[in-house]
Amino acid sequence: MNSTVDGGVDYVFGYGSLVELTDSVTIDGHVYPPVPGRLRGFHRRWGAAMNNWETTELEKHFVDPETGEKPKIRVAYLDIEQRSGARVNGLAIPVDAKRLAELDIREVNYIRIEVTEAFEPAMNGRVFTYTGTAAARERSRAEQVSAPGFVSREYVAAIRRAFAALGADALAEFDRTTEPLQFPLRHLEPRYPPPSEGESD
Numbered sequence: 001m002n003s004t005v006d007g008g009v010d011y012v013f014g015y016g017s018l019v020e021l022t023d024s025v026t027i028d029g030h031v032y033p034p035v036p037g038r039l040r041g042f043h044r045r046w047g048a049a050m051n052n053w054e055t056t057e058l059e060k061h062f063v064d065p066e067t068g069e070k071p072k073i074r075v076a077y078l079d080i081e082q083r084s085g086a087r088v089n090g091l092a093i094p095v096d097a098k099r100l101a102e103l104d105i106r107e108v109n110y111i112r113i114e115v116t117e118a119f120e121p122a123m124n125g126r127v128f129t130y131t132g133t134a135a136a137r138e139r140s141r142a143e144q145v146s147a148p149g150f151v152s153r154e155y156v157a158a159i160r161r162a163f164a165a166l167g168a169d170a171l172a173e174f175d176r177t178t179e180p181l182q183f184p185l186r187h188l189e190p191r192y193p194p195p196s197e198g199e200s201d
Contacts, residue, residue, distance in 0.1 A: 015090035016078035032094035047079035048132030049140035079132035
């Protein structure tokens with residue numbers, strides 16, 4: 001039986017780029033693999049965004065691969081929001097307390113919520129997911145005039161590869177259950193903050 005994150009393992013449901021995290025986690029000699037599944041009562045859309053120009057070198061940001069400059073753009077990501085009768089597919093990723101804390105830092109434009117009862121198949125441990133913050137959702141609104149909005153071409157390609165590898169028809173299901181892009185694609189190269197002192201690559 002899976003224990004909870006306070007003393008063992010829980011799961012984070014990924015519905016976008018987190019589906020790439022296919023490694024198992026070993027805790028106390030037990031191996032916990034990721035679990036493909038679906039989240040009931042949620043709808044997937046391109047509904048969260050960051051203001052690229054407001055980031056510092058100590059935060060994740062994007063540069064133009066040709067010029068190396070940081071463009072003044074909004075960069076949009078996938079998000080899920082509650083909607084009766086909807087369902088999204090993805091991957092439940094096993095986490096211990098350390099990995100969960102790392103994901104909380106990574107998902108800076110999102111908040112973590114518990115969705116144990118909404119996840120199929122039923123799990124013994126808790127299941128969490130990330131949904132866009134109010135600020136990130138406001139930044140994704142197409143009518144924003146602060147700066148044009150784009151989606152990273154590389155981000156979309158990575159998500160599609162991850163779902164194609166998830167199983168038969170997983171990518172087709174992703175397409176059926178995801179709102180069409182409302183932003184143009186753009187080649188964007190991510191830049192990540194340097195590791196903290198004492199942290200290995």
